[in-house]
Amino acid sequence: MERLQKVIAHAGVASRRKAEEMITEGKVKVNGKVVKELGTKVSSNDDVEVEGVPIVKEAPVYYLLYKPRGVISSVKDDKGRKVVTDYLPEVEERIFPVGRLDYDTSGVLLLTNDGEFANLLMHPKHEIDKVYIAKTKGIPTDDQLKKMKKGMTVEGEKMKAVHVKIMSTEHKKGTAIVQVILHEGKNRQVRKMFDALGVPVDKLKRERYGSITLHGMNAGDHRPLKPHEVKQLRQQAEENVK
Structure with missing residues (x-):
């Protein structure tokens, strides 16, 4: 027997937190009946529907x-x-x-x-390294890189890099290749941080995840x-x- 929200999350329908919201909003049925109790447990023999769509119990891939x-x-x-x-x-x-x-x-x-x-x-909080390589229009200064590591407020949101390092520079073109390591995964975080420093990103690639x-x-x-x-x-x- 497993908690209903865990079964929904495992099926890839939604995060566990979102699944809990769906349950309390009456969007989930078990064996044809609406269930709003978060403590509800179900077995593999129970039929679960989310917003009218049956959950297919799949092996994880x-x-x-x-x-x-x-x-x-x-x-x-x-x-x-x-x-x-x-x-x-x-x-x-x-x-x-x-x-x-x-x-x-x-x-x-x-x-x-x-x-x-x-x-x-x-x-x-699980601090998985996400390693990015950015090509920047402009060459960041040491002070700018320190700001990224210390933490910056961008568009009202606190953003921080775990590590930042310039890999190479092209002074004639005024560009740099910079490695950035994040633990966070905020929307467009690397680009926003560099934009805030006045060093926009031309190209960005995530080279490693954990x-x-x-x-x-x-x-x-x-x-x-x-x-x-x-x-x-x-x-x-x-x-x-x-």
């Missing part, structure tokens, strides 16, 4: 996608633009991205149907995560809780 630029980190787009799941057409399970990379950012994106796993990785890299892959490629990689990610998230 985990994928790595090298997300290209110009793709939406979603399972559908009302404007008809390309979405990340378009790159995994053979996957029958109802997968969704773990967090997001913005439209113009490429790199490591994990996809799964395991809501609990996704929530574990995305919570900032222990997962793009080794041997090209943009648009995908592969299943190996069991030991899934285990490593879980361990990294659980070990880092303060």
Whole structure:
């Protein structure tokens, strides 16, 4: 027997917190009856519906996608633009991205149907390293990099980099390649921080997520995560809780 909100999250319908809201709002049925109690437990024999749609009990799957630029980190787009799941057409399970990379950012994106796993990785207290490489229009100063590490308030939101390092510079072109490591996953965080410093980002790529890299892959490629990689990610998230 498992809690109803956990079953909904595992099915990839919503995060556990969102699932709890759906239950209390009367959007969930068990065996044809609306259930609003958060403590409700269900078994694999129970039929669960969310907003009239039956939950399909799927085995958990985990994928790595090298997300290209110009793709939406979603399972559908009302404007008809390309979405990340378009790159995994053979996957029958109802997968969704773990967090997001913005439209113009490429790199490591994990996809799964395991809501609990996704929530574990995305919570900032679990301190999973997200390593980005940014090409900037302008060369950041040491003081600007220190601001990023110390923490900045951008558009009313506190943002902080765990580590920032200039990898190379082209003084004639006035550009730099900068490595940025985050634990947070706020919307367009790297771009917003550099914009606030007056050093806009030209190109951005996420090179690593925890222990997962793009080794041997090209943009648009995908592969299943190996069991030991899934285990490593879980361990990294659980070990880092303060």
